[in-house]
Structures are given as C-alpha cells and as structure tokens.
Amino acid sequence: MNDSVTMPEMPDDVLISVRGLKKYFPIRKGWRSSHVGDVKAVDDVSFDIRKGETFGLVGESGSGKSTVARLILRAYVLTGGSIRFRMTDGSVAELGELTDKQMRPIRKEMQMIFQDPYSSLDPRMTLLELIGEPLKVNNYGTEEQIKERVAELLKMVGLRPEYILRYPHAFSGGQRQRIGIARALALNPSFIAADEAVSALDVSVAAQNINLLQDLQEKLGLTYMFITHDLSMVEHISDRIGVMYMGRLVELGDTDDIFRTPLHPYTEALLSAVPQPDPRRRKEGKRIILKGEIADAANQPTGCAFHPRCRFAKDCCKTDKPTLKTVNGRQVSCHFAGEIELAGV
C-alpha cells in the first residue's frame, strides 16, 4: 500500500509526519454490493506536526478534517500513504503498517477529545471508572493508586476531586468536556487530537476550556491537533494550520501568514465568511460570499475541486489538478498562487 519508496529521515522536532495520506470509502450498490466508486474523504494529504505545537485543521463539513484525525489515531485503516509517529523513547513508528495489536502500546501516547461531551461519556460510569478505565486497561497499579491518579487528574483539569464518585449527568457541558480531557490525559500522552472540542459549548465556557488546554500544553509539553470550523478560535490557538477542501489540503503554513495574506482563494473566502463581532465591518461591505456548496464527495469536479466556486477560475482550473507548491514559504495548491491578490484579516 505504501507508494513511497524511501522515506527521508524525520527531523528531530517533528512528532508526526503524514505523507500522501489517503482514505477512500467504497460506494457499494446492488444485491452483490459491487464496488461502483469511492468517496475520496482524504486524498493525498501531507503535513508535519512539530513537537509542542498546536496544529489546526480547518475546513467546511465534509472536507475530511475529522477523517484525517481518525486516521492518525488509526481508528480507520489507511487506503494509502504513511503516518510516522515519534514515540517518547525517540523511536519512530510507521502507524500505517501496524496491526491493531501492534498499535496498542502506541495508543497510550496519542489521545482524542471529542466534540459532544454528552454522548462521549458513558452515563453509567462514575468519574473514577471513566477516567480510571484507561489506567486499569494498561495495568497502571492498584485500585488505590488509580484512585489517587484520577483525583490528581481531576485537579489538573479544574474539577474538585470530591466529585470522583459522581456520574456525568451531574455535570454541565463544559465540565463534561473537562472530564473528557482528564481521561485523555490519564496515560500521559504526547499527542492529543481535539475534534471540534469547544464547538458545542457556550462562549464563556469555551474560553475557559481553551485556556485550560493551553495551560496543560505548557505544563505537560503536549502537542495538539485542533480540528474546528471556528476560524477565530483556530487563529487564537494554533501555531500552524492546514486548510482542507474536499479531502485535500489547499493551503498549509504559519497561522499568522495564512490569516494575514491568504494565497488560496478558498482560504480567503473562508476568512471573509467568519462573522465578526464588529458591526462597523458590515457597512464596509467587503465580504466575499461563496456561491454554491461543497461538491458531492463521490463525484468530485475535474481539475481543481474548488473551481466551480472560485472567482478566479480559468480554463486550466477545470482540467488540471493543482499540486501543493511552495510559495513564500508556504504550501498552496492553486495554479495562480502568488499571482492573484487576496485579502486577509
């Protein structure tokens, strides 16, 4: 499955290196369920996540950003490409080739925080059981030791250790999210993928949890991958971001650069669409409103997937698929990157 012949060495500061990542979901039809096509959820995505940084992945729903996270955590089997992960002991594991059994020791080091704090916690388990479960599975120690560690974790995420025997229903959405964070931290991971981790929360609570995640990152030296459609949040928290559209990365680079001077028309449109708490801005009337909707993933447009909605599209965009190229120290997948003038924020 691995189409790359030899992989260059991973630089020391890189924690996760993704190359040519692909995930196709087959479309089956008829009584024999014959394979009639593929939904290319992730198609040839490559990026690095450096140690200790926050990497943001943004895009509309259906762009494949959650699938990328699930592939990295090996919740799905890869269709192609490679994911290399640097373990705490310094060795590099090629996750794409491992069996589920071989993955088990690595799973300790990579964890996930989910979007919906209501459905991601078992309502019949107390906090001790919920947060203690990963510890128990990994033979952390005696029950007393587990209890101690759970109390410590609760304190770490700003919940009172006395709550240890309560059930999730007794907590608000923001607190449940913290329980999810405590559970993700239980085994001292080095990498955490947060999939829309604060999207379901109220404004004031979301800010508290974002601050908590940043404090924990500083304290524990964590590396985050932050998946969200909230661009203001991504700008606040991420060091570098990748912008996805229809399973492909269209732009990849430092957050500041991308937000100030986007190079891909889709990034520009996405930034322009963010509603801002500034009524004066509407009177300026400079917003770009994208026409149409994200295309059907099973039936992608030819050439550049974004061309039907792009205000700069030329004939070549309809036929030639752009590849990621480096422009101004950033990677962009657009035929006219650097040539067209785009507005940032």
Added chain:
Amino acid sequence: MNNKPANMPPERLLDLKDVNVHFELREGIVKAVNGVSYHVNRGEVLGIVGESGSGKSVAVRAIMRLFPKNLHESTGQIRFQPTPGEEVDISSLTGNSRQIRQLRGNRIGMIFQEPMTALSPVHSVGTQITRTILLHRQCSKKEARERAIELLGKVQLPRPELLVDNYPHQLSGGMRQRAMIALALSCDPDLLIADEPTTALDVTTEAQILDLLRGLQDELGMSIIFITHNFGVVADIADRVSVMYLGRVLESGPVDDIFYNPQHPYTRALLQSVPRLGQAPVKRLKTIPGMVPDPFSVPKGCPFHPRCEFAVKGLCDVKDPEMVSFSNEHEARCLRAGKLEEAAQ
C-alpha cells in the same frame, strides 16, 4: 409602569412587557423567562443574544403561543400591531385559539435551527408551502404552487420548478434552511422569527443565509427577531440587540452601542471572551468565572452577581437592579451601568 399602557406608537410592531414563562418540572418551578420586556419596530432586525438557558427561545415561543405541556404560568403583555391602529393582544390568546392560528405562519413566520426536524419529512417542500398559502389565502391550488415556486426562487434555490417536488431529505443543510425561509415567508409575514437559523451551518453557508435574509428584509420590509449565541452573527445582521441571561434582559440598545459601549458587565465580559480574527494575538482569553447556574438555583438579587467582576457585596446580591436608561433607547440592568469605566480602575 401601569398595566394598561396607551396605544402602541405607529412604528411599533411588537411589544413585550414584563413577560414571564414558568415551567413545572419534577425538581420545581423553572422561571425560564422572568420579566422580559423588549420591542420590535417596523422594518428592523432585533438580535437576541444569550447563552444556553437564557430563555431567548422560550420568549419568542411565547409570542407564537407555542408552549410545552408542563407550562406552569405565562403572564405579561405581548402586543402585536400588524397595521398601525390594529392591535392584537397576543398574551390573551391560548395556544390553539382561532386568532393565534390566523397569525401564526401568516403575519408571523418562524424559522428554526434544525431544518431537518422542523420540516415534515413526508411532504414535499412544495406541498408544505402550498398548504400554508391555501390555509391563509384565498386562491387556487395552481396559484399557490406558482407562488411556492416563486418563493423558492426568491430564496435563491436553483431550479425552483423542479425543487418544489423534492423532499427535505433530498436537500443539503443550507438548501433546507432556504426552503424553511421560503415556507416562513409564504404569506408575506410582518414579523419573521429566526431561532438560531445558522448555528448548524458552515461559515460559508452561514454567510450566504445571512446575506439572503438581509436582502429579503430590504425587499419585503418585514421585521426580524434574530436569536443567536454568536456575537459575530448579531453584529452582522441586527439593528438593535437585547442581551439575555437567566430569563432576563440585561441590556438592550442599538447594535453599535452594545458592541462599542456596553454598559452591563455581562455584555462586556462576553464580548471580551470571544477571540477575534486578525486581532493582535492575546496569550489567554478572558473568561467569565464559574458557569451559568442551573435554573432551579437562580442567584438572589442580580442573577449575574456571582460571576461579575464589578459586583458589590451587600447590594448586588440583595436587590435585582432596575433598568438604567441611556440615550438612543440603550438600557442596562445594572447598578453600575454608566460607571463601569471608573469601576474597572
């Protein structure tokens, strides 16, 4: 403040005065809406912002007289003036009275957050619109269908003459929301109530829907009550804003005053806790300490005082403050309204 106020001024479309909606739950009485007053003038957009549990949706459901079975009591005055001089006292109507059924869907239209659950899955979009028209207007089925197609075109759905026979599940999220707007507009309402209509949508689709609503409002001259928890969206669409917290309106005023000169500590804190695009990076987001209390234990005095940085012991926790008025109909329910700048130092 007498109970039988004089006639409404001619520019006033809707007036809520001291509205209370209480529910009966096993755990006790929930005062979901607790003395809410606001008004909507002709041709303006009133934005209502608040976190979950602030009662913003319950209050507009009281306007439509849509109450759940466990309603304990609903008091206060809701007056509606479709044409100058013609006043309807909505608060005296029961949920299924003939009068309210003549208003609902006719003079007052409503769009909901989840178009998939609000639209009927077993009727085509066209059927749902034509039936609404036939109920309120005297016209033939053919005319109603033509009107439905015209409406679908007006909300910028492609090929309305074909789409009219589609079922909601055949449409994408953004298209469904457009279909729902068409349904709400079917009888040229004077008032459109939009309850978080863009929350479930992507930013690009959200920008499209907001643009559409603004265009329709310009064209048709209706008033809109726009409920959201997103300050960015409010800044984008509202002329005036009311901020709600725990069943009360804490501050209302013209959109510019609310955003650039907020007088209630809650509004101030909320505005500071959202990250803004393109702002100089801040290390940490400002948060509001604690969380929204549950509805059974609403704090005594000012409902916000336990989380308020300006709270004065012995004053704020004892007495619910009165509304303090400023110029331009800007008002805030806080003891220190107008004096926050000094208090901050």
